[in-house]
Amino acid sequence: MLTLGGNNMYVEEDLIFYDQPLRDQDQIFDFMADELERKKYVTSGFREAIKEREQKFPTGLKLDGMNIAIVHTEAEYAKTEKLVIIKLKNPATFHNIETLEPIDVSLVFGLILSDSEKHLEVLKKLGTLLQNQKIIKDIKNVKSQSELFTIMKHYFN
Template sequence: MTNYDESQIIVIDGELTKEEALEKMAMLLEEKKYVKNTYLNAILEREETYPTGIDTEGINVAIPHCDIANVNEAALCVGVLKHPIEFAKMDDPDTNIKVSMIIMMALTEPHGHIEMLRKIIALIQDQEVLSEIIKTDSPKTIYDLTKDKLL
């Protein structure tokens, strides 16, 4: 089972770089002991080689993750960006898109990301829900809007 609750939601209102946003999220997972201290570097390295930006032709999302060797316990961290950040597209690494939401996965099963990706795709296909998510500053509201799809 993947750990996910409203304490794992970050609303980022400042203008950050992609690396700074990923660091904030990874550090939250590390503070909660879900991931090892190698997780952040693994996320940053993987993002360079295998970008995770998904162009929805609406509210774009990034889904960073890394090898299970960097994870203690399965968890998600959701970041809502009040100022979208550029990520390279998953299917076209030479093209950048503006991302408003990051769903960071920390998984412990070798192929666990496939099932979790299905859940995330179902969430991001619902642009009405994503619109509500990025309009709010409340982690509880974001959690309430996402929990049924992500858990």
């Protein structure tokens, strides 16, 4: 199991969204910002910062079996350490982190990290997790928000 030290609960059930009918990056980022602002987990600058960062530094990743995006902003916009996970009803277009080509993404991870030291640690854990074919298959096959939460909680809390 991958745990991230300390008593931080990265994965919260109400920050896991399953089968979301969001059509594009703007809708995804607005949805994420709305949820995070409501909980006071991010500053008011988060919404614009995440959109701008994605334009400059695309986050789409082609994985064997599923494409994902791992979006984040600078630590100054975060007030806590959380993971937002959005499994989209239909894929949305992101740009590949390596080739910059458009790819269809089905799963979006939002990293909310106020401690910039943890950024690499969390990305490394996420990378390890996403190289595991069984985990990808499990995530791909979830049928509900609670199933997705159970998988993510197991690896991140």
